[in-house]
Amino acid sequence: MNQAGYSEETMTNVRAEKVREVARLATRTGRARSGEFLAEGPQSVREAMALHLHNAGHGGQPVVRALYATEECLDRYPEFEEMAAKASGVRTRLVSAEVLSAMADTVTPQGIVATCLIPETSLEAVAGLNPRLVAVLCRVQDPGNAGTILRAAAAAGADAVVFTSGSVDIYNPKAVRSTVGSIFHLPVITNADFGHTITTLKAQGCTVLAADGYGAADLDVLQDDSAARRNENQDKAMLEEPRLESPTVWLFGNEGQGLEEAEMARADHRVAVPLYGKVESLNVGTAATVCLYASARAQRRNCT
Amino acid sequence: MNQAGYSEETMTNVRAEKVREVARLATRTGRARSGEFLAEGPQSVREAMALHLHNAGHGGQPVVRALYATEECLDRYPEFEEMAAKASGVRTRLVSAEVLSAMADTVTPQGIVATCLIPETSLEAVAGLNPRLVAVLCRVQDPGNAGTILRAAAAAGADAVVFTSGSVDIYNPKAVRSTVGSIFHLPVITNADFGHTITTLKAQGCTVLAADGYGAADLDVLQDDSAARRNENQDKAMLEEPRLESPTVWLFGNEGQGLEEAEMARADHRVAVPLYGKVESLNVGTAATVCLYASARAQRRNCT
Incomplete structure (x- = not known):
């Protein structure tokens, strides 16, 4: 397994601190502390990545901080690998289905979530x-x-x-x-x-x-x-x-x-x-x- | 306590068969068996009773079969007593807050539920x-x-x-x-x-x-x-x-x-x-x- 843009080994420990950090984005205090929120599922993550790439090309704010996906999901939606390869600022990690469930708020996150920066606007x-x-x-x-x-x-x-x-x-x-x-x-x-x-x-x-x-x-x-x-x-x-x-x-x-x-x-x-x-x-x-x-x-x- | 249209004593046993019968209306099989469904909360029950009274005056189908309310709710919404007094076919019972919670699907049924007949239409x-x-x-x-x-x-x-x-x-x-x-x-x-x-x-x-x-x-x-x-x-x-x-x-x-x-x-x-x-x-x-x-x-x- 050596996919472009995907670093390190598959995360499998549902009790890892990083997993808990992502899960805490379901709470208001977790979001306030990190300045991030969670996008769940292919459609939402696709829109987040599209905006991220658009902004990168137009001097806008970064949108996605990290992407967590199962191997099965990446096999089904190869566009995420292509997008991740273009987005150098986005950390990407393969995770087990159990880790994804522990991170996500939905029962069925459909194999992918992204942590996104709460945009600065006024x-x-x-x-x-x-x-x-x-x-x-x-x-x-x-x-x-x-x-x-x-x-x-x-x-x-x-x-x-x-x-x-x-x-x-x-x-x-x-x-x-x-x-x-x-x-x-x-x-x-x-x-x-x-x-x-x-x-x-x-x-x-x-x-x-x-x-x-x-x-x-x-x-x-x-x-x-x-x-x-x-x-x-x-x-x-x-x-x-x-x-x-x-x-x-x-x-x-x-x-x-x-x-x-x-x-x-x-x-x-x-x-x-x-x-x-x-x-x-x-x-x-x-x-x-x-x-x-x-x-x-x-x-x-x-x-x- | 002797309110017009309200019979018998206040129901307080959350394990009574009648309570379980009403709670089963949250399931498809419970509804299929009884031909009834549950209206929860003052607004929904008010509309149900209004239609029931309208139909009674126009030869239409009965709508409400039974009404379960806390004393506190009836004190707050006296119109339910008035409606119940006019609707001779509707059984009405005072229940404790615990019994109402056990009957209802919502966390806060706001003191009243009605069992209603699934209308026959085509x-x-x-x-x-x-x-x-x-x-x-x-x-x-x-x-x-x-x-x-x-x-x-x-x-x-x-x-x-x-x-x-x-x-x-x-x-x-x-x-x-x-x-x-x-x-x-x-x-x-x-x-x-x-x-x-x-x-x-x-x-x-x-x-x-x-x-x-x-x-x-x-x-x-x-x-x-x-x-x-x-x-x-x-x-x-x-x-x-x-x-x-x-x-x-x-x-x-x-x-x-x-x-x-x-x-x-x-x-x-x-x-x-x-x-x-x-x-x-x-x-x-x-x-x-x-x-x-x-x-x-x-x-x-x-x-x-």
Whole structure:
């Protein structure tokens, strides 16, 4: 066994200090101490490595610190060896299936995990990109919801996702898994101060929309207005506000309580996703998906 | 303690046969044997009781068989006593917090659970309602996904949700919890034969759309076409197909594999939710949300 990029012998001792170190990335304190988080499974690790190689070629931050894989996994996915050979900064180790299980948070890590550096980014850096679509998650608690919304935001082409302080840690392994690799696709700000976030993004010209089941504005009406502006003439401005095609920050609230009154007070408008059935409310992930896609569509239709 | 509708003494024996019977509703065999499933927590039980009372007044099927609650919960939510007093067919029992925990699947059932009858319904009954919007879930495996999609379908005003054979059991407690009471809002068909489902709904004039990341039709284009038809003139028909405002059956596939080729072959069109970011695919719940809301909006805009 002498694979390019793979050093030393196969790790088989599940009690080794290194194994425990990786396993500790499942805890908030473990991540805080090392500044790393865990990507599990081929798809997530592939996205991490792709970003790592991209950044290496563009003077960006390193992404992957180390890669742990079973021989069986590398036989099945030869691209990891190719990627590892190109990424000189990444330590790579062959491990037994038992060691991989001990390292991973999932029951079935599918043969590969990577330790990744929690990226250094800031709201100011995001603001400097003239963002057109940003999702701000206010105290969302469920890691699966957080990850799913991040994935939906990435699919909608959002420029960044912001988690306010009091939110679940998006670098928690369950949340990372729910992003299915999307966490490597856009800037993510964690532990953000809500007031500072809004002030900074408003200063960039963004309209702030609060997703609120009791909002006065109906998202479907806003979508129709936006389509009508495009169909008639962009210059023949219709004056209804908000305009979905404007640079937009969406606020989404906690699963149980929604947005706090103080948070909604900072928004320019409160927008409701219409409920056509007998249900009382929407899952925050469902509401976020509908809102972000509505903005994405309006921006692409009216601003190209 | 002598509350209207509450019989006998408080149940305190966690090993009682009745407690074990209720706890077995967490298993597929337990549900199959009794024909019941478990609704947990105030919101879900409230929806179950509301439907039960509605059906009692309209000659419909009974919904709730028995209600188990702690005294603390009934003090907090007096409406359950009022509902129970009106619902003569529902057995109600006070239980200790320990008994409730032993009965429930959740760690925190919030003081109340109800055993509910798995409703008797059929595809033929759904077809007889001239459905305009139906979601067909093909081998969706995750109970949280299944429940979230059902909730989104209910919010979009869908007429029914169909689970094909090989799907997760929507009456599994985790799936029921994810619906947050929506399971009581619309007809749900389980263990459906895929071919029979399509044949039956097509015979009712429904267009069948397969949600497929590689689909030739772009959902955003279909939405714009639908809006344009409304803006110009419904009679001045534009001939593009499919029309989102038509009676529609959406097909959504398994989390990992999506729809099978044989399933897509039965669809009239394959429709992709656009991906604006760098992501490779969407969570099935996210895709279903976008598709169902797009149809709901087109139907309400163009068909009123």
